[in-house]
Amino acid sequence: MKHVVVGMLAHVDAGKTTLTEHLLYSAGAIRQMGRVDKKDTLLDYDAMERERGITIYIKQAALRLGDMEMTLVDTPGHADLLSETQMALATLDYAILIISGADGVQTNTKQLWKLLEAYRVPTILFVNKMDQIKADKQRLRKQLKEAFGDGCIDVKGADYLEEVATLREDVLEQYLEKGDISREILKELILQRKFFPCFYGSALHSQGIDEFIEGLREYLVEPKRLDTDAAIVYKITRDEQARRLTHLKVMGGVIRPKMMLMGEDDEPQKIDQVFSLFGEKKQGIDEAKAGQLCAVTGLEDSYVGQGLGCQDVPWRAQMMPVISKQIIFEERVSLMQAYQRLQQLAEEMPQLHLEWKEDTQEIHVRLLGKVQEEILKSLLRERYGYEVTFGPGRILYRESVTRAVIGTGHFEPIRHYAQVHLLIEPAERGSGMVIASKCSIDVLPRTWQKVILNTLRQPQIGVLTGAVLDDVKVTLISGKAHVKHSQPGDFREATMRALRQGLMKNDSILLEPIYEFELCLPAEMIGRAMGDFEKMGGRVQAPQIVAEQAYLKGMVPVGAFGDYAQEVLSYTKGQGTVTCVLAGYEKCEKQMELIATSDYDPNKDLAHPSGSVFCIQGSTQMVPWNEVDEKIHLPEHLQSEDKEKEVAVKKSSASTHKVDTYAQEKELEELYQRTFGMAMRKTDDSHRRSKVMVSQQPHIKGQDPLAGKLKKEEYLLVDGYNVIFSWSELNAIAKDNIDGARMKLMEILSDYQGIRDGYLIVVFDAYRIEGHEEEVMRYHNIDVVYTKEAETADQYIEKTAHRLGKNHNIRVATSDGLEQIIIRGQGCRLTSSRELKEEIERAMSEAKEGHSQSKELEKNYLLDYADDSTKEKLEQMRLGKRS
Template identity: 45%
Template sequence: MNKQITAGLVAHVDAGKTTLTEALLYQSGQRRKLGRVDNGDAFLDPDQLEKQRGITIFAHQANLQYNDLQLTLLDTPGHVDFAAQTEQVLQVLDYAILVISASNGLPGYTRTLWSLLDRYRVPTFIFINKVDSVGADPAGLIQQLQAELSPGCIDFTGNQITSGPTAEAIALQDDTVLEDYLTSGQLSTTTVQQLIKQRKVFPCLTGSALKLTGVNELLAAMAKWTLPTNYDPDFSARVFKISHDQNGHRLTWVRVTGGRLQAKQELLPGEKADQLRVYNGDKFTIHQEVTTGHVAAVAGLTTSYPGQGLGSSNDGRPPQLQPILSYAVATGSADPQASLRALRELADEDPQLKVSWSKHLQEIHVHLMGEVQREILEQLLTQRYGLHLQFSQGQILYRETIDHAIEGVGHFEPLRHYAEVHLLLTPAPRGSGLTFASNCREEVLSHNWQEQVLTSLRAKEHRGVLTGAPLTDVKITLIGGKGSIVHSVGGDFREATWRAVRQGLMELQSGHHNILLEPWYRYRLTIPQDQVGRAINDIQQMHGQFKLATNTSNTMAVLSGMAPVATMRDYAITVRNYSHGQGQLDCIVGGYRPCHNAETVIKDHHYEATADLLNTPDSVFCAHGAGYPVKWNQVPQMAHFPYQK
């Protein structure tokens, strides 16, 4: 019986991930000719831009059979600017194959991928590629993996896995398994499989994908050491990608995680699966049904989005990796509305673009990860839509949070309407985003009204009051409120809820408890030893932090740490200049931290929270048959539900 596994290939750019994919397809008999990235004939880089750039930009699917293993491969982008697309794919995988170059150590983005694989609990095989390259040290790299990623990164090269030194190293990753191993001296195949599935063991294999060495060993390891996922009988699926084919048909890519997906099946209210496509590279076959564990592209859905759960599946976690730069788009002689439609279609494929139209500035804004994504977007607009648009210099995307708890109150009572909402805003761990909860008795506020409040909280991107930047890392809990059997409708609670959030933030601002956050890079700087002093001085000037590695060579030194994106984003050019091309700076987004120059940024934004009518902190009360506005600082004393400051 075939074992169905869906595995994703992930890697830092230039690690040889796409070359490995080609080798896997070739060695399994799926392809008769070995494609190459530099020849532009890679099976999973069919897009014109991918051929031009020599990198994977979009996630693609391939299918292969090796012995009794039926393997669906999802190739993911390798450049950090497209990491959000990779993150969406991780949510639908049984296993991942992390490709690492034997001569490049652990680049920053590889560490980010490792963190994401841990976040989504994806069991992972590691393929150490390019072992024939100059400076390759696979044994040393495995030691580095054990020291810096997990002691469970174990060399699976060779046949003796369930006995001997390799078995002992595996047993050391679990106390119960170790106790059994010390008694028997053996590990069962099932035990090893389970330790891999539990992410306690990460098999490491070595080879050269270009030379086809180690590829069969990787396939054999996948066939032997993987376990099929157990699924529920009821239908469920997870969306991981939206795309448009050459004819403009919108495709929703899903992994079926339970039951069966059938053609003409209603998946969303009023939306059916008009067609089920199973892709292999850029070719597809049409199926009448797709069974559990398989991947399909569904035509006919218009409101689906990446991360969405279908059937009995809940939506996935929001992406951890978020854009950090905002660009203004100049349409030039192009029709602004046509440009906006094109960008919104691309944002349908990648919601992280956050395309918006500024009425005040009469320009389009998009959110991006970096310059490579900007260049690709410009080329996509030209090739797909014939639009030649120009993007401004990217501006930093700030966020806001709080460092103190507060009760916010919103009241909405124009004539014949009524709702009052009390929310507790509390600081949450960095990187947690916004979370919502209810701690309100139903005798105080009915279940239906509580659901209206929670729905309203999720329906809007809440803005801070310092610069109007998105609010993050706050837990918002419903703690009280009032409704009217006669006059309250759902929209009233929406208005009261949004006003309560803003009112609470304004209360905090009066006590200086709002914090402006900016994105920081986690960097790794390799430079000649005689340039260390210059580099340290630069990093300090950039308000960054640094640590000098102790295992530096006689000629090169390594500095690592954190620094604001705003100050370090162009530093790679400076490094190349003063090091005469010997230095290298690797940067990945390391999250948001308090802004290093908050006062200056706040002043430059000229944001007046009380003048932002779409995000007002004020409330509306009613007297003598008419509604009237009440300023935010007077709302608590006029509230109908008891307020506790």
């Protein structure tokens, strides 16, 4: 039997739930139609959904239309919940977009259309509530074409085929020749998103429903499926027994219990049970076939958008939260426990973007609006008994660049070396961070390039307010390593410095989120509304007056809009409504004001240094970012390979940014700590040794370093102190400075992790420290665990191995004899401290050998990006020096 997955999408109050009930009833899938007002509909079974009368979560039900089985996917319609809707779009073969005939095309309807367009989902329209007085069919037909294009055609219209014929030249020829258009051509046009059949009726009064169902039978075909067993993940939930359910769309073959599927990283994923879903009912099945939706257990590390047996879904959220708020708990609540529970919730609702603020010990989430906030409150109360409030909203600005520059990072403390050159340029608005490489492996081996690109893929921040970088393209164009002294950690350092140096040289801009709004209110109040939006800095279209109602559309900055929706309700005495959707990001008009109030100084951000580190006359020296180009002796003008983008590289001595020498000293001291595990010797001890900076990724006492969306790869658990006292060079450091030995080990393991796959966790005993709670922190690319009071590293490793050994490849590095016996009992692989050292030395040696084999190690590789005249001039200079 053929299978198609059809999504039901609509703006709030368009009648989506009623139409869904009618389709299920007409196909015999349910015995009686439910009603929203009676709170007995099949798919809105959640208590919050019935209380509010809106769809909050994605749900599904199956029905049959002739020889085709159709899975209906019900999606939320409220603007605050569209990120939930987006999660389902990659599963859809078709979409039914329901529009209220009384209200016409709303702002939120346009946003839904943009989502369907982005995911290339063939769409059929049903204009509902045509029984209401305000529903004017001619006006609606015109409005649909204006909003969504000429492909929106009334299939019951007198000129139906003539309109379809104009959509493609060959179709027009067929129509003129035969006076008809074949059904195959019509289906093809729908799949190509050129033809969008439109039906009109009333779901509540059963008008036009039979014609609509007949149209579905006529126009829907099963798309081509993959030949191999494959599925994509579109949702994560937990059932009544708290089991983790991974919701799949079967893209090809079949999904069966106990079968293995390969992830994109070629790691096998084992499925335990397979279930079919019908409303809130779940039933175990023997298999799910291509085109069907199902839920499975056993995939503990799955994530939304993951491909199993196929590529991951290219995921770029169209509906991004633009407001961040602190969750405020009661004093009795343990933040450690609350954060861990929220991490589970964030798996189900990835749009929350859970964030831990280390400096203030706060938990923040990102929200689309008030409705989402209220839903989160209810969820925390029902699941965990938490009564929470939210702090004031903070607008999430972004930073971008306006021109192309080359950023240079040089990292050369004693016995270390790395140099990186990055082309940093503006990207198309809405494209996010684009990472690329145009560097030949003859110039820089693939091992080092992998470290650089992985570093760049981590979230990056700008230099104006410390906001996230967006719409920036960063291309690795060149780099340099040392045959003997280069380490992965050196290239992480050089990469971050190159990026920051390029940003400091660039003309950065602040981007602010923009709402597209639609306001409906009594006509006599339109003047007040237009004045309000003018004060907000908004852009409005000419108002439309229909009877006694006025409609106003336009754009407004999110920061200025605030709680204006509540203000509208107040001054219109409940007669006005305003809907908003995120239209994107634009250059911020109040940039200077926001920068002044942000209290962010890029020169004092020790976690994101912009200067470089040079070895000058045998000593390590910090060089400010505006002197780096002079030290490197870069040519004045460079070009990218396409010869179109000239990049100005200036000696930025006249920069508006001030260089903080005290910050440089602190950075240099921390550099010594990271590199050598000890404080830098000073002639002046006026400044205390500062703490070692760790990665700014969220971490918290008690956080599980294995939690989250990690794929099934090898986990290497290292008994930290056992290794320190087993390695002679670390043992020697430990006799004088145990902190130095610990930091040196962390740096070695971090370097090693940079050229291997999987995940690495180093565990240190803190069991003798009274009152110490388990603490986990992120150091570069490894997790560091300090055990809680009365728990040894052995016990932590044993506990972790027992918990994860069945589903993961666990390897433990220790020379503790008793621990080795226990670990073998857990089925884990063992590596002695000596073997680990040999393994690391061998891996690092192989990486360096790959570099030493480069034939063009000594050439001036930057010439690849110079114009012909500059190449000739520089070559003459080079030859002149040699002579």
